[in-house]
Amino acid sequence: MRSFRPAVPPRCRAIFALSAVVTGLSLAPAASTNVPYPEREIEARGPEGTLHGTFQKVSNNDGPVVLIVPGSGPTDRDGNSPAGIKAASYRRLAAALMMRGIASVRIDKRGMFASADAIADPNAVTMGDYADDVHAWTRAIVAETGATCVWLLGHSEGGTVSLLAAANAQGEAARNICGVVTLAAPGRPLGTIMAEQLKANPANAPVLDDALAAIATLEDGRRVDTGGMHPALANLFAPAVQGFLIDSFAIDPAALVADVSKPVLIVQGEEDIQVTPHDARLLNAANPDATLALLPGVNHVLKEVPQGDRAANMASYADPSLPVAPGVVDAIAGFVLQER
Numbered sequence: 001m002r003s004f005r006p007a008v009p010p011r012c013r014a015i016f017a018l019s020a021v022v023t024g025l026s027l028a029p030a031a032s033t034n035v036p037y038p039e040r041e042i043e044a045r046g047p048e049g050t051l052h053g054t055f056q057k058v059s060n061n062d063g064p065v066v067l068i069v070p071g072s073g074p075t076d077r078d079g080n081s082p083a084g085i086k087a088a089s090y091r092r093l094a095a096a097l098m099m100r101g102i103a104s105v106r107i108d109k110r111g112m113f114a115s116a117d118a119i120a121d122p123n124a125v126t127m128g129d130y131a132d133d134v135h136a137w138t139r140a141i142v143a144e145t146g147a148t149c150v151w152l153l154g155h156s157e158g159g160t161v162s163l164l165a166a167a168n169a170q171g172e173a174a175r176n177i178c179g180v181v182t183l184a185a186p187g188r189p190l191g192t193i194m195a196e197q198l199k200a201n202p203a204n205a206p207v208l209d210d211a212l213a214a215i216a217t218l219e220d221g222r223r224v225d226t227g228g229m230h231p232a233l234a235n236l237f238a239p240a241v242q243g244f245l246i247d248s249f250a251i252d253p254a255a256l257v258a259d260v261s262k263p264v265l266i267v268q269g270e271e272d273i274q275v276t277p278h279d280a281r282l283l284n285a286a287n288p289d290a291t292l293a294l295l296p297g298v299n300h301v302l303k304e305v306p307q308g309d310r311a312a313n314m315a316s317y318a319d320p321s322l323p324v325a326p327g328v329v330d331a332i333a334g335f336v337l338q339e340r
Helices: 013-023 089-098 113-118 127-145 157-168 171-175 190-200 202-219 231-236 239-249 253-258 277-286 310-318 326-339
Strands: 002-004 039-045 050-056 065-069 103-107 150-155 177-183 264-269 291-295
Touching: 039 127, 050 089, 050 113, 050 127, 065 089, 065 127, 065 157, 089 103, 089 326, 103 127, 127 150, 127 157, 127 171, 127 239, 150 157, 157 177, 157 253, 171 177, 177 326, 190 202, 190 239, 202 231, 202 239, 253 277, 264 277, 264 326, 277 291, 291 326
Parallel strands: 002 291, 065 103, 065 150, 150 177, 177 264, 264 291
Antiparallel strands: 039 050, 050 103
């Protein structure tokens, strides 16, 4: 096992939805990020229409390229969501990586935002569908840029999607993947993590039994009736997303990473209140050849926050002015450039 702790200065769709419901995050306008090299649109073939993304160029055309695979639910290419996530984490990460000579493509998921025409119903998806889109993106990026391969950089649920895409890749799809970087990715099935999060918040006590029963039913592959549920739970387990949840609950990320033969970097913030360092260690234990980077003071949206300050942690989800934590950029750049 290779492990390091870089120094840093002093859906899961349902997980993000739960955070927005419980905390009532405020919305803030996105701040612009000035970059010396122009961004441009890039496209890939989707199941029914075109997938859209943003290609962030660098001065060195021979540099590595990362594909930023977004997290859960309606998360856009910048890392924002109508559910109250306005941290612009992916846009800021792309700009920071560009300054280190690493190009990137950040994308809108099938059925959402600029990729709305790629599928009629954005909820009629599986994790395997998203992995197929990752393969489509790597083909498009290799053809567009001339890169020999693309690094998959998946955040949260996107980390699981990236592992699934890499584990299942064969032939051309495998050749197009350099390796995988997971950011705040779960190491256990989604249902297990959701149950843990719900139990951890005392405010959920009145609805906890109903929530845990719903998770157990979905884990068993059966749908749940939300008719008598508390409104917050009815939203969390909305019928439209239950098919996706059933599919996601059946996936074990640790089993996936064990099947990835390409280089893997596991990045996890120690102030993450959604995915824990325990998850990162489980991924590393399943693939001891992977590199593990545990980052003090870094939260789920890749920002630096004071240790133990939950209010500041949650406020960062709606603050696009905060840069991505330097330790995140250092870990990714050090790994990708070293593995070239």
